[in-house]
Amino acid sequence: MLAESVLEGLDPDQRAVAEAVRGPVCVLAGAGTGKTRAITHRIAYATLTGVVAPQRVLAVTFTTRAAGELRSRLRTLGAPGVQARTFHAAALRQLSYFWPRVVGGDQPKIIDSKVGLVADAARACRLSYGRTELRDVASEIEWAKATQQRPEDYPAAVVRAARKPSVEVVDVARVYAMYEQLRRERNLLDFEGMLELTAAVLSEHREAAQQVRDQYRYFVVDEFQDVNPLQKMLLDVWLGGRDDLCVVGDPNQTIYSFTGASASHLLDFTREHPDATVVRLVRDYRSTPQVVRLANGVIAAARGEAAARPALELVAQRPDGPEPLFSEYDDEVAEADETARRARKLIEAGVPAREIAILFRINAHSQTYEAALAAAGVPYVLRGAERFFERPEVREAVVRLRGAARAGADAETDGTGLIHTVRHVLSGAGFSDRPPEGAGAARARWESLAALAQLAEDMAAADPRAGLPEFVAELEERAAAQHAPPLEGVTLASLHAAKGLEWDAVFLVGLVEGTVPIIYAETPAQIEEERRLLYVGVTRARVHLALSWARSRSPGGGGRPRRPSRFLEGLTGRTTTPTPAPADRTRRRAARGPQPCRVCGRPLTAAVERKLGRCTGCPVELNEELLLALTEWRAETSARQRVPAYVVFTDATLQAIAERVPESMEDLARIPGVGRAKLDRYGRSVLALCGA
Incomplete structure (x- = not known):
């Protein structure tokens, strides 16, 4: 029987x-336990046994990608007529259908972004905000609407939720009220308003509600721990008192409370439905026993209310793998360099680059890893955020720094002068010594600018003679070198952006107090959400897992050493402290400072000149035959490795090799652009061409 075949292969x-075809059903599904497999087989089994017709089923999830995966699997299982949509897609479809029938007139226009309307509302309130503040206000309005808080209720709600907006709470409430007024006057609808209006239409028009309830009699909601009060309200309207509902979620992966999501809907499901069937999925098919053991250890240490959640202790089903590796480093540069080296080693061992991820808590940390991977010749892709040098605040800061360099802003020539000048220029872009309170766009912008300030400190420490022109040249060189290939590459992502994904190898980096947990997580509930964020990171790994932290931010950094994250207590086991050889560290630092032209001795500032080791106008002998051979070798190598040619060597580096014709590994290592990783990987081939 076809229906029975659907059950084959399930644990x-x-x-x-799958057999619990009548609701209410609550599925508590741990990471990697096959929840999508379970719910799609449940839907297929229910339709194939005649419990419900496929067109009467509505499966709801949170992303179009997840909805598409559900539809694809259901088609394969013989249930092609099932509707799988996001909350917003389902609401928009219903609202568009019923509007001319029960409301009439012009249908509101859906706005993709609140920022433009927030700007108009702020001006109407005689408030002046930059784009960063506008984005933060938009986020606060989104949170307020998702949690069903009116403008007049917003200030008190912020206090109860322990939120710390970067904009005055009273001003946000004023802008929120004006935003709603302008939205109604202009007949506009945002995503939260779409859900709210759909619920209102169905609540106020019995015939519309009846039609929807006749259409959809069987509901499945995935990622139920991420449902916010507004989405729960719409779901209740759809149900209309019925209980043919199956919810699926993992309380251990509740990491979006700051957007209004609440795990209480999942945790209180049996209170709302006392006769509910509860099934726990704990067999982990994703990760090795070593990774699963660590994940269980992270979540087992939950405290306060989080400790009272339903226990979901994962049970590994895969064969043994390597133990997770814990590493402590002197500074973030060393941490990034070694992480890039390990990623390269995994790729050489046969792990595809796309199956490796480096995960961090805040997006600003990507810059250090972008640079380290580029220097090691490892291709990468950035997920869930713009590349560091493509972020608006970074582009603006680089323009300001370039202008200051042209104007001769740094009269002082010592390291202190460079640091002072860069910080002064960045202050014009909104940088200050103290970060803004709370999360949001303002904090993200500050982190990006702080990363630039830190780069200046790093350069000053490496070469006290470096000035603003050298610093700008360094930024331009970094920006030019960090273009990732479109598909194949190591994934760089924040922990939030990594949810729902998995890789063969995962590096969790920057695990220090103040970052994990983040410094603005103050309440016990916020701290525990940070713990769950680390748990999500750990459970992304299938086989290889590395966790690391650095005692200081920059090389040679003084001050009070940073402490490893409190979440690692009792978990670290063996700790290694790999440190690059002193010569390698010295050579890399020296490369950041000004270099003299090897022909005329003039200090080199342009990135291409520093690669060549000479002024572009200085005469030099070039072995054109060698350059041609090197170019052909690079093309063959990049094609074989499926990476862009620049990842092997840039044009400037090839030209420098053809000019100098190195005779030994030591000679080759002195050429800018030939780091330790590239020396190990390509050195013998390049020297063979030079010798020929």
Whole structure:
């Protein structure tokens, strides 16, 4: 029988989900336990056994990608008529259908972004905000609407939720009220308003509600721990008192409370539905026992209310793998360099680059890893955020720094002068010594500018003679070198952006107090959400897992050493402290400072000149035959490795090799652009061409 074949291959718990064809059903599904497999087989089994017709089923999830995956799997299982949509897609479809029938007139226009309307509302309130503040106000309005807080209720709600907006709470409430007024006057609708209006239409028009309830009689909601009060309200309207509902979620992966999501809907499901069937999925098919053991250890240490959540202790189903590696470094540069080296080693061992991820808590940390991977010749892709040098605040800061350099802003020539000048220029872009309170766009902008200030400190420490022109040249060189290939590459992502994904190898970096947990997480509930964020990071790994932290931010950094994250207490086991050889560290630091032209001795500032080691106008002998051979070798190598040619060597580096014709590894290592990783990987081939 076709229906029975759907149950084949399911483990006992997954089969229990599939056979629980009548609601209410609550599936508590741990990471990697096959929840999508279980719920799609449940839907298919229910339709194939005649419990419900496919067109009467509505499966709701949170992303179009997840909805597409559900539809694809259901088609394969013989249930092609099932509707799988996001909350917003389902609401928009219903609102568009019923509007001319029960409301009439012009249908509101959906706005993709609140920022433009927030700007108009702020001007109407005689408030002047930059784009960063506008984005933060828009985020606050989104949170308020998702949690069903009116403008007049917003200030008190912020206090209860322990939120710390970067803009005055009273001003946000004023802008929020004006935003709603302008939205109604202009017949506009945002995403939260779409859900709210759909619920209102169905609540106020019985015939519309009846039609929807006749259409959809069987509901499945995935990622139920991420449902916010507004989405729960719409779901209740759809149900209309019925209980043919199956919810699926993992309280251990509740990491979006700051957007209004609440795990209480999942945790209180049996209170709302006392007769509910509850099934726990704990068999982990994703990760090795070593990774699963660490994940269980992270979440087992939960405190306060989080400790009272339903226990979901994962049970590994895969064969043994390597133990997770814990590493402490002197500074973030060393941490990034070694992480890039390990990523390269995994790629050489046969792990595809796309199956490796480096995960960090805040997006500003990507810059250090972008640079380290580029220097090691490892291709990468950045997920969930703009590349560091493409962020608006970074582009603006580089323009300001370039202008200051042209104007001769740094009269002082010592390291202190460079640091002072860069910080002064960045202050014009909104940088200050103290970060803004709370999260949001303002904090993200500050972190990006702080990363630039830190780069200046690093350069000053490496070469006290470096000035603003050298610093700008360094930024331009970094920006030019960090273009990732479109597909194949190591993934760089924040922990939030990594949810729902998995890789063969995962590096969790920057695990220090003040970052994990983040410094603005103050309440016990906020601290525990940070713990769950680390748990999400750990459970992304299938086989290889590395966790690391650095005692200081920059090389040679003084001050009070940073402490490893409190979440690592009792978990670290063996700790290694790999440190690059002193010669390598010295050579890399020296490369950041000004270099003299090897022909005329003039200090080199332009990135291409520093690569060549000479002024572009100085006469030099070039072995054109060698340059041609090197270019052909690079093309063959990049094609074989499926990486862009620049990842092997840039044009400037090839030209420098053809000019100098190195005779030994030591000679080759002195050429800018030939780091330790590239020396190990390509050195013998390049020297063979030079010798020929």
